Amino acid sequence: MSPDATPDPYTDPLVFGQRMQILRTRRGLTRIQLGGLVGRSGEWVKAVETGRLRVPKLEMILRVAEVLRVRDLSDLTGDQSMRVALFTGPGHPRFAAVREAVNSPHLAGDREAPPAAHFSARLARAWSARHSAPNHREVVGALLPDLIRDAQAAVRHAGTIADRKAAQARLAEVYFLAQFFCAYQPDASLVWRVAERGMMAAQDSEDPHAIGLAAWLTVQAHRDSAHLDAADAVTLETLRYLEALLPDAGPDVRAVAGALTVEAGLTAARRGETGTAWRYWDEARGLAEGLPAGYFHPVTSFSRAVIGAHAVTVAVELHAGPESARQAARAEAEAIPSRPRRARHRIEQARGYHLDAQPDAALATLAQAYAAAPETVQYNGYAKRIVLEETESKSPARRRRASELAQRIGLLTT
Template sequence: MSSHATPDPYADPIAFGQRLKILRTRRGMTRDQFGGLMGKSASWVRAIEEGRLKVPRLEVVLRMAETLRVRDLADLTGDQSVHVDLFTGPGHPRLAAVQAAVNVYPLTEQRQAPPAEHLRARLARAWAARHSAPNHRDVVGVLLPDLIRDAQLAVRQADSGAERRAAQSALAEVYSLSQFFVAYQPDAALLWRVAERGMVAAQDSEDPHAIGVTAWLVTQAHRDSGPGHFDAADAVNLETLAYLEPLLSDAPDDILAIAGALTFEAGYTAARRGETGMAWRYWDQARAMADRLPADYYHPITSFSRAIMGAHGVTIAVELHAGGESVRQAARADAVTIPSRPRRARHRIEEARGYQLDGQPDVALATLAQAHEAAPETIKYNGYAKRIVLEETQAKSPARRRRASDLAVKLGLLAA
């Protein structure tokens, strides 16, 4: 390797501080930014990177890994004897079948594609199953391969412009469902392939709802790639909101809901940047949009609704690292039942992060147990939840260590 090349933290035997610097730089973070997210100074970060301070305690290392969104704890520590997947979950048994369906085009397929109405009915059942099943990835993973192949075939066999646009809209939604399945699994390239194909299909469909949904998911994919990609997330998000804005004065519920979901996402990204005022301003705008929806309305893809705004408030507070405000938002949100099991589990995880920030680790663990009860597959693939559980397996309290260890076993982080 050239002496001028950047070391590879996944291959070279280098010190913890050097690994931290490389991973931080790859995420596009300055020392000030990383230190701020850790509640520390830039000089503290520099001292760690230069080896003037020793490797921090496990709870701090786990928080670093969370902030850097490393794929495996060993990538940061360099200890190859301890592999813990954090933000990349384990590969689902049905991932290979979904990969195969995404990667193959039906160029020589002779069978007749199902009509668009049939695809739409199957999609509706798939979304309903996702929201109601605790093992939602398993349920969706069974349905996706045939849905992907049939939707691709419907686009290829469309006879008219109108039929083709309708088929492209259905295909875009199939790719959106696929992105929910693929997220946090060990195939980042597949995630981006699905996201980009969904955006192309949505644009070809000229369907504002399909365009909004795919933009919502692409925004999340950019943001989850780290601070260096926040501008890209905003570019997709705000451009799509500008496209939808002329439709909103008398928009149907689904268009208003996707615009509201995108507005919240802008606030989410602002919170990740630490922009408190901007984050809450977008949340207020999204809440105003939710208030225009019927009281019992619940968007089948984004979960946007009146019911979800309390959960969104918890997320904003947590991303701003405001523990007390997170707990206050959680108390307000808890009176509302979220219909979707995976979304309910995700909300419980966000609440647990808030309780952890507020110095209430026992409540955080109890809340994570509720998340596991709602949807085990959601918490199993969530890096924040795994970080809290692993941290509490080292707690001084024997009772808390035992509860954390029991949950770690359920999540596959510790052997039974």
């Protein structure tokens, strides 16, 4: 390796501080920014990176790992005995079949296209199963391979331009479902392939609803990869496109605009821009209040019931401890009809309580998340960080509760 080359924290035997510096640089964060996000100063970050301070305790290591979106804890620590996947799961048993269906070109034209109404009904049932099944990844993973192949066949066999556009919209929706399944699986590049194919199919459909959804999912992929400028560019351009249509749009398009407005606020919160983040959330609340009572978007979950959950996430992303706890206490989870979305909300509430130094409330809330949708907790890095941290608690009772939950979600073996 050239003496001027950047060391690779994944292969070279580096100490903790060097690994943290490399990973921080790759995320595009300054020392001051990283310090602020973990509750320390830029000078503290510099002292750790240069070795003037010792390796932090597990609590701080996990906090740094969360901010840097470290997928495996050993990538940061260098200690192979600490191999804990945080932002990727162990790989779902259905993942290989879904990946094969996504990657295969399906060039043969001998697959018969299903009737459009029949396929739409199957797709609707798949979304319903995603929201209602506690093991939603298992159910969706079993359905996706055939849905992908049949949706592609429908595009190939479309007889008219109108039929082809409608088929492209259905194919885009299948890719949206696939992106939910592929998230947090051990193949980050597949998430991007699915997102890009969903966007291409949506654009070919010329359907505003599909285009908005494709942008919504692409924004999340950008933000999870720390591409905040790209996330903003997609969000704002798509919102400009949708805003011209809103006066005559139905609730689905208005809900997607609301979901994208939330994403703009979350990206601002990730940057630490408090006023901008809450301004976008307030705009989204206005859009939610304009939706019919009881309405719930089948893909984004945007609704009146979820807008309070978004407030929790904004406060948590801003690392505002007391405000996070206040929003967590206010936001009612039981009104959210989707099991995985309800579980995700519980995880965000737990993050808020943990930020506010209420670890017992955080663990109790994570237990509620697990009861709603175990697979959501098993594949969520924030939940795993909190549980791991509390397995080192000085309180024997809390340590026991955290260890029991860690065993249930697969972090510890019995």
